[in-house]
Every structure is written in C-alpha cells, then in structure tokens.
Amino acid sequence: MRSIIALIRVSWLTHTSYRMNVVFSILALGALFVPVYLVSRALQPVVAESIADEGAVYFGFLITGMAVMQMIGVSMRGLPNSVSSGISSGTLEALFATPTPLPQLLAGMVGYGLLWAILRGLLLLLGFAIVGGTLAVQSIPLAGVILVLLVLAHFPIGIIAASMILIFRTAGPFVAGVMAASSLLGGVYYSTSVIPDVVQPLAAFVPLTYGLRAFRRTLLSGEPLSVVAGDVTVLAGFTIVLLVVSLLLFGWSLRYAQRAGSLAQY
Amino acid sequence: MTAQPAVQVRSLGKQFRLQRSWKDLVLRPRHRDIRVALSDVDLEVARGEFFGVLGENGAGKTTLFKILATLVRPDSGSALVGGFDVSEEPEQVRRLLVPVIPAERSLYWRLSAEENLRLYASLYGLGHEDATRRISEVLEIIGLEDVGRKQVGLFSSGMKQRLLIGRALLGRPAILLLDEPTRSLDPLSARAFRTFLKKQIGAAQQTTVLLATHDHEEVTELCDRVAVLDQGRVLASGTTEALLSSSRSRVCSIWTPDSRHPGLQLCVERAGGRILAVDPVPVADGSEWCRVRIEIAADEAGSAELLAALTKASISISRFTRDDLSLADLIERVKADHLEGQRKKSA
Numbered sequence: 193m194r195s196i197i198a199l200i201r202v203s204w205l206t207h208t209s210y211r212m213n214v215v216f217s218i219l220a221l222g223a224l225f226v227p228v229y230l231v232s233r234a235l236q237p238v239v240a241e242s243i244a245d246e247g248a249v250y251f252g253f254l255i256t257g258m259a260v261m262q263m264i265g266v267s268m269r270g271l272p273n274s275v276s277s278g279i280s281s282g283t284l285e286a287l288f289a290t291p292t293p294l295p296q297l298l299a300g301m302v303g304y305g306l307l308w309a310i311l312r313g314l315l316l317l318l319g320f321a322i323v324g325g326t327l328a329v330q331s332i333p334l335a336g337v338i339l340v341l342l343v344l345a346h347f348p349i350g351i352i353a354a355s356m357i358l359i360f361r362t363a364g365p366f367v368a369g370v371m372a373a374s375s376l377l378g379g380v381y382y383s384t385s386v387i388p389d390v391v392q393p394l395a396a397f398v399p400l401t402y403g404l405r406a407f408r409r410t411l412l413s414g415e416p417l418s419v420v421a422g423d424v425t426v427l428a429g430f431t432i433v434l435l436v437v438s439l440l441l442f443g444w445s446l447r448y449a450q451r452a453g454s455l456a457q458y
Numbered sequence: 459m460t461a462q463p464a465v466q467v468r469s470l471g472k473q474f475r476l477q478r479s480w481k482d483l484v485l486r487p488r489h490r491d492i493r494v495a496l497s498d499v500d501l502e503v504a505r506g507e508f509f510g511v512l513g514e515n516g517a518g519k520t521t522l523f524k525i526l527a528t529l530v531r532p533d534s535g536s537a538l539v540g541g542f543d544v545s546e547e548p549e550q551v552r553r554l555l556v557p558v559i560p561a562e563r564s565l566y567w568r569l570s571a572e573e574n575l576r577l578y579a580s581l582y583g584l585g586h587e588d589a590t591r592r593i594s595e596v597l598e599i600i601g602l603e604d605v606g607r608k609q610v611g612l613f614s615s616g617m618k619q620r621l622l623i624g625r626a627l628l629g630r631p632a633i634l635l636l637d638e639p640t641r642s643l644d645p646l647s648a649r650a651f652r653t654f655l656k657k658q659i660g661a662a663q664q665t666t667v668l669l670a671t672h673d674h675e676e677v678t679e680l681c682d683r684v685a686v687l688d689q690g691r692v693l694a695s696g697t698t699e700a701l702l703s704s705s706r707s708r709v710c711s712i713w714t715p716d717s718r719h720p721g722l723q724l725c726v727e728r729a730g731g732r733i734l735a736v737d738p739v740p741v742a743d744g745s746e747w748c749r750v751r752i753e754i755a756a757d758e759a760g761s762a763e764l765l766a767a768l769t770k771a772s773i774s775i776s777r778f779t780r781d782d783l784s785l786a787d788l789i790e791r792v793k794a795d796h797l798e799g800q801r802k803k804s805a
Binding site for chain 1: 472474475495521524527528529530531533549552553556557559560561563564566568569573576577578580581582583585625629
C-alpha cells in the first residue's frame with residue numbers, strides 16, 4: 193500500500209507543480225456545466241418519457257452520465273498512457289527493476305489520475321445539487337459501490353490497451369473505440385431505450401449500459417438494491433471476466449516484452 | 459568453502475528477432491531475421507569487485523545487464539545473482555541487484571531530488587523514518603546534500619547522473635549495474651564522477667559493481683577485472699592490468715622527420731613489427747615531423763632491436779615511447795588474438 197500511495201503522491205506533486213493546469217482543469221468543469229444546464233432544460237420535455245426510470249430530470253441524467261464517463265475514461269486511458277510515457281522516458285524500466293509487486297505498481301501508476309477524475313466527477317454532482325438537483329442521500333453508499341464497480345469494469349480495457357502497447361508499441365484506436373461505443377450505446381447522453389432497434393442488442397455487451405442505469409436509478413431515483421440487483425450482477429460479472437482476461441493478457445504481454453527486450457524501446 | 463560469487467553466468471544466450479520491412483514481410487512471410495545478442499557467455503564476478511564489461515556498440519553489454527536486472531529473459535543458459543536465478547527467482551534478484559537506468563528522463567524533473575528519492579525509498583520497502591534517514595545518507599554519498607530540495611529539472615547532467623545512482627543505492631543493493639555512466643558528462647565531471655564511484659561506491663559501500671563502458675579511464679581507474687564482449691561472445695577476461703599490459707607493450711611511437719625514409723619500413727619489418735599510423739606533428743620551424751605508431755613484438759628486446767635498426771639506418775628520432783592502448787585498440791587486439799587462436803585451433 194505504501195508504494196501505491198508514494199506513486200500517487202509523486203503524480204500529485206507533478207500535476208500540482210503545473211499550477212495553471214490545475215486551475216484550467218477546474219475552470220473547464222464550469223465551462224462544461226453551464227451549457228449542459230441550458231441544453232438539458234431545453235430538451236427536458238422531449239426526453240422526459242424515455243428517462244422516467246432514471247431520475248426523470250434530464251440535467252441530472254446528463255451530469256451523472258458525464259461524471260461517470262470522465263471517471264471510466266481515465267480508468268481506460270490512465271494505464272496505457274502511463275506505460276507508453278514510461279517506456280519512452282525509462283521510468284517503466286526503473287519501476288519494474290524495484291522489488292515492488294507488479295499489481296501495486298500498476299495501481300500506483302493510475303491511482304492519481306483516477307482520484308482526480310473522481311474529484312472532478314463529484315464536483316459535477318455537487319454543482320448539480322447546488323443548482324437544485326435532487327440526489328437520494330440515503331442511496332449514496334450503494335451508488336458509490338456501483339461507481340467503484342463501473343471503474344473496475346473499465347480498468348481492464350486500459351490493461352488490454354497497455355498490453356497492446358507492450359507488444360505493438362501502440363494500442364491504436366482501441367481505447368477511443370471502446371469509449372465511443374460506450375458513450376453511444378451505454379446511455380451517457382440518452383436512454384438506451386431510444387437506441388434504434390438495429391443496434392439495440394449491441395448495448396447489451398457494453399458494461400456501461402448496466403452500470404450507468406443502476407447508478408442513476410440509485411442516486412437520482414433513490415431505488416434500493418433489490419431494484420438494481422440485476423444490473424449490478426451483470427456489471428459485476430463483466431468486471432470479474434474482464435479483469436481475469438486482461439490480467440492474463442498483461443502477464444503474457446509482459447513476458448513477451450521481456451523475451452523481445454522491448455520494455456524500454458520506443 | 460568458496461564464497462558464493464555475486465554474479466555467475468553460465469552459457470548465457472539471447473537472440474532478438476529483427477523488425478522487417480513491409481516488402482520483406484510480403485515477399486518472405488515465413489522468414490525470420492535474427493540478431494544474436496549473447497552467445498554462450500560465461501562470467502563470474504566476485505563480491506565487492508569492480509568488473510568492467512567492454513565492447514563496441516551492439517556487443518551485447520546492455521543485453522547482459524538487462525538480463526541480470528530481470529528486465530529481459532534469456533533464451534538459454536543461466537544467470538545467478540547472489541545464488542538466485544534471474545528467470546526463476548526475479549523478486550529475490552531485484553532485492554540484491556539494482557541497475558542504474560541511465561535515462562535522465564526517468565527522473566521526475568518537476569520534483570526535488572528528495573522527492574524523487576522518497577518515491578523509490580517506498581518502492582524499496584523503506585518506512586517513512588528509515589526513508590528520511592536513508593535519503594539524507596544517500597544525498598551525502600552522492601554529494602547532493604546541499605541541493606536535495608532543488609528541482610531536478612534545474613540539475614546539470616552530472617548531478618542527474620549522481621541522482622540516478624543515488625536512487626539505485628537507496629535499497630542498499632549488494633550489486634550495482636552501471637551502463638556507460640559518464641557518456642553524457644564533460645571530461646572534468648567524468649573525472650569527478652569516477653573518483654566518486656571509486657571512493658563512495660567501491661571503497662566505502664563495498665558494493666559489487668558491473669560497469670559497461672567504452673571509456674579507457676573508467677577501465678584503468680576503476681575496474682579490478684574486465685571482460686571483452688564482441689558480437690555477444692566473451693573474447694577475453696582477466697585482471698585489467700594483465701589485459702592492458704599484454705597489449706600495451708606491443709605499440710610504441712617514434713617522433714621523426716624521416717617518416718618517408720625508405721629504411722623505416724624495412725627496419726620495422728626486420729624487428730618483426732608493422733607501422734600502424736603516420737601522423738604529422740606541427741612544429742614551429744615548419745619541418746615535417748611525424749609521429750609514427752608502430753606495433754612491435756611483445757617483449758623489451760623487440761623495442762631495443764627496433765631502436766638499434768633505426769639508429770643504424772641513420773633515421774633521426776627525437777622521442778620513443780611505449781603507448782597506452784586506446785580501448786578501441788585493445789578491443790581490436792583481443793578480437794584479432796581470438797581469430798588467430800581459432801585459426802590455429804582449426805589448423
């Protein structure tokens with residue numbers, strides 16, 4: 193645990209040493225918040241029926257979708273970005289040459305980015321509450337668990353992308369593709385019920401569909417676990433399967449890189 | 459009972475598949491281009507020893523170091539570090555041996571030296587108080603105690619190199635791998651760095667050091683023993699003194715205005731030698747003085763014979779010196795001797 197905290201601390205110190213970067217990052221949230229508020233109010237009558245099960249307020253629907261998307265975006269991009277820059281700078285070799293176990297190194301490498309994204313997501317939700325949005329306070333612990341599952345379910349995408357970088361030096365459009373598919377089919381901007389019938393079945397293969405629906409039902413509508421249990425179970429299933437597959441793939445690709453001698457080649 | 463060597467390498471082999479062009483992939487899809495990085499390498503490094511690994515670029519030095527650091531897996535043979543196999547017990551190996559990754563960019567430039575060291579202290583498993591104590595010890599060892607709180611991005615190359623070594627020293631490694639540590643340093647910084655290595659790492663810490671280098675001074679000043687690698691094979695190994703002196707006595711230089719004298723070549727050949735190079739030496743009066751480098755027989759009699767022959771042929775000589783061999787000459791010599799040995803064996 194000490195090594196994870198140390199890696200997170202170093203990322204935090206590096207990030208905050210670029211002071212304007214931190215300021216702009218917060219200001220960007222404000223710049224995002226205002227147009228979303230205005231657009232969602234204008235579209236409320238059009239989408240009200242389709243989101244009736246997920247809070248019924250389009251502004252809340254959009255803000256939760258965007259907050260979650262930020263977090264899972266970092267969950268997917270954090271590791272491949274760290275691995276890629278670590279290979280170029282030599283940091284990866286230096287870290288791998290220490291006796292710290294690999295899982296701790298990986299967690300530490302993405303930890304800060306994830307915490308920062310969670311903070312930004314929480315600020316969005318706080319902004320929503322401040323402008324009069326309703327959050328089901330009693331359901332926050334359950335919503336928190338669902339959020340953790342959502343992040344964990346998408347972390348394997350980052351692990352797979354990092355594996356591809358170890359082998360091919362690039363993950364190509366893999367992460368961007370998964371993110372695009374998730375945001376289009378997972379119900380970030382509109383309910384999955386309004387997706388055309390032709391692509392509707394594809395939404396069933398996107399973990400975000402289940403996670404986001406359960407998260408909104410819990411946090412915005414205050415539904416108990418019994419109502420969202422089905423979605424949570426499917427999300428947990430995705431998480432376990434994807435984590436196992438991605439960790440196996442990463443172990444294999446690391447051994448491949450050690451055989452090919454490519455851990456430190458650009 | 460003999461003490462366990464710090465590093466023991468037996469019949470170590472490693473090949474890399476080379477990247478191929480698109481055209482080659484289409485025309486010969488099943489073909490594989492292979493580069494042999496290490497072939498049948500045997501080495502033994504004693505505890506507390508400064509061991510130099512010499513060789514041209516691509517000789518296999520870095521691959522050998524990466525295998526010892528568990529960053530690359532060998533194809534064949536074995537490498538033991540403190541008795542632990544690098545392939546089977548990498549965690550134990552990483553507790554004993556630390557490579558100094560020569561990449562300055564692997565440091566966090568926006569952070570201070572102390573912050574950089576604190577991260578790695580945690581990764582080496584040191585608690586907060588131990589880490590604080592060890593960081594100040596290490597900063598003192600590497601001579602950066604006054605600038606510990608300064609941002610690393612403001613450091614000179616030499617200071618960053620020291621910090622990279624300091625980072626490696628945090629966990630008190632028994633074995634340190636240094637891959638061309640002075641390659642980006644100016645001559646004065648390089649000399650200061652060598653003194654630091656000798657006094658602080660070798661003498662004070664009793665750390666075993668494996669040093670890959672192209673630098674003659676690093677070899678002569680630091681290394682107890684050396685091995686010469688060429689195309690992945692160890693061509694020679696032994697004490698630095700023995701390896702250098704066996705070749706040193708074969709090369710001498712004479713300073714003469716008679717470099718075009720017809721008798722010069724004859725005298726050299728009669729003494730069993732050959733002319734290696736003729737370099738003009740600038741002289742104030744404009745006369746054509748040259749330094750002639752000559753390879754002669756390996757004993758003192760060879761030089762005496764040459765001097766006598768030159769004097770007899772009335773060739774003017776102002777100086778006669780035995781040359782220190784450059785590292786390039788040494789590697790060339792070892793390669794030539796190796797080929798000669800192989801030729802004799804096959805004959």
